[in-house]
Amino acid sequence: MTQNWDVIIVGGGLAGYVAANYLGKNNLSVLLLDKGKTTGGRAKTNKINQQYFNIGPHALYKKGKAHSILEELDITLHGKSPKLDGILLENKTEFAAPFSPLGLFSTNLLTWKERIEWGTVLWKLMNTNPDKLANLTFHQWVKEVTNSKKIESLLYTLGRLATYCHAPEVMSAKVTVSHLKNAIGGVRYIDGGWQTIIDQLHNQAILSGVQVQPSTLVKQIESGERKPFKLVLSNDEEIVGKYVIYTGGPREWNEMLLDEGLLEHNGFLDEILPIRGATLDVALTKLPNPKHLFAMGITDPLYYSVHSTYAQLSDDPTSTVLHVLKYHHPDDHVDGSSEKIKLEQFLSAIQPGWQQYVITQRFLPNITVNQRLPQVGDESKLQRFKTQIAGLYFAGDWASPNYVLAEGAVSSGKQAAEDIIIKQKERR
Ligand SMILES: Cc1cc2nc3c(=O)[nH]c(=O)nc-3n(C[C@H](O)[C@H](O)[C@H](O)COP(=O)(O)OP(=O)(O)OC[C@H]3O[C@@H](n4cnc5c(N)ncnc54)[C@H](O)[C@@H]3O)c2cc1C
Structure with a gap:
């Protein structure tokens, strides 16, 4: 019929x-x-044991279109905003991430001169109209705003955070800068997951x-x-x-x-081309280093964040839910077992001995984060x-x-x- x-x-x-x-x-x-x-x-969101696992880390831009349209539809969005101060890792060395005023002040990643330049670049970013960047790749825009290699890599790190895209040489500056502006406006992790x-x-x-x-x-x-x-x-x-x-x-x-x-x-x-990544979603009975809630690699395209600090993601309030992610480059040949080792090693650098506290974990080697x-x-x-x-x-x-x-x-x-x-x- x-x-x-x-x-x-x-x-x-x-x-x-x-x-x-x-x-x-x-x-x-x-x-x-x-x-x-x-x-x-x-x-x-999958409920595994008592934990709520989104498919990899999911954060909703507070100033973005999705947030405002969902509110317009009377969707309740409970959950808190993570702080952007955390650490950046380069060759196993930790630096305070200069993504917040405190981080900018305390980081030893940048000299004082570089901190001033980084502040100026962030100001420029916030005052750029993305529509004017329609003909540029993100790489070309970054070259226009800085000559410093360190600041360049910080912009690429933030670009990955905001878009999950690890291909500055091809990704659109217009889309990346507009998402970066949103990301700097803060995100929300959602209670109970998406x-x-x-x-x-x-x-x-x-x-x-x-x-x-x-x-x-x-x-x-x-x-x-x-x-x-x-x-x-x-x-x-x-x-x-x-x-x-x-x-x-x-x-x-x-x-x-x-x-x-x-x-x-x-x-x-x-x-x-899709934007792809590998994710390791982990629930722990406790965090070996409770101070480390957010981290990214500078050269290595890696992300880590403890989501349960800001959103209720377990029926057991004492447990911790965190996500580790590797941003794949479109040319990457993905080998599941070596990707998993990279994610586990990154987590070990931030939370040594985490394996002792595992309640449950899930690894997805090559997931499409965005279809384009x-x-x-x-x-x-x-x-x-x-x-x-x-x-x-x-x-x-x-x-x-x-x-x-x-x-x-x-x-x-x-x-x-x-x-x-x-x-x-x-x-x-
Ligand atoms: C690891 C990861 C992390 C992410 N993090 C974030 C984040 O922090 N912030 C953010 O904003 N976004 C994030 N995303 C992206 C976000 O989840 C997606 O962009 C969004 O959910 C896509 O919604 P969609 O409706 O476009 O597609 P989908 O969710 O893919 O829905 C499409 C649906 O269509 C169905 N379908 C397809 N073909 C057919 C067919 N022929 N017949 C019937 N049904 C069909 C599929 O089963 C599917 O349910 C992340 C995604 C991943 C994977």
Whole structure:
């Protein structure tokens, strides 16, 4: 039996659920499909023993688009903000991170002259309009603002922290600087993990009449001369909708539409590179060195942060949940066992003897953090691509020209829903 919907959303991650929430409020019949057994995508939180593990470290920018859109949707965001003062590691030597006034004052990484220059560079960063950097890579922008190798590597370290992207020579300065400005405005770790965001979005969507169907893989999107769209599921069932929002990966979409001749071959989608990383999520009975709550490598692209100090992430308040991450370069050949050793060694340098206190741990060697590494020129390519098929929209962390991560997912989900609401009003 063929069912008819106003809107079919493919994917129940942040982008799909945000779109569903806006559409549901506008009295459209909405079906959200997800191939996973449960929805949530990469914003899921797994409860392992008594601990809540996000899929790697997840922090929400307080001044970002996602935060404000989620608040607009009445999503409660409990959890505190981590301090940016921590340590930086270079060849096993520790330095105070000059990312806070206290860190800047106390660090022995920089001479007094360099501290003044670093302060000036940060001031410039905060006062730069990212839109003016559309034609520059992050590397080119960094070269414009400093000649100092040390300050250059500090900017790259902060760039990785803000975007998870470890490729200054190709990543867009516009996107990186705008995310850096957000990151300096602070982040929030979320009590109970990001699943609490998904759960609230899910419940609100259901209350507004959205139907959610997990364990459903969409394998084709078809459209004849006359709309509506026909979606073919993996069990060959067909579903019909006036509008479709697709929130899966860009390559899969290219293939799904190409097969049906809906789209001319789009080289851009083939070329999109993901941002990837390796994560070690760890729960400990205690921290060997309770003073070390945040650390990054300077040359080594590594991250460490104790999330449970700022968010409730365990049913047992005495335990600690922390995340270690390695930012992969797009050219990295990832060998799982050597990546794991790197992460464990980094953790040992910060928390010697941590292995004695392990409650549980999870290692993911090569996870997609963001579906698109943002490059110069993506903006116009995405724009051109967006308008190709009337009624068919894409959203997700790769879909927004100006943002990545949850910023991109949430803002593009809202944008797709708003476009449909306007089109639907025009049709009436
Ligand atoms: C290790 C790690 C750390 C991160 N840290 C941060 C952070 O600190 N801050 C931040 O803002 N972001 C962070 N992110 C990124 C953030 O989690 C993602 O950008 C966001 O969750 C993506 O949402 P999405 O809806 O675009 O995609 P997804 O979450 O991937 O959702 C897409 C959904 O579509 C479904 N789907 C795909 N294809 C089909 C199909 N054909 N049929 C049916 N269903 C389909 C999938 O099952 C999935 O559930 C991190 C991600 C990772 C992995």
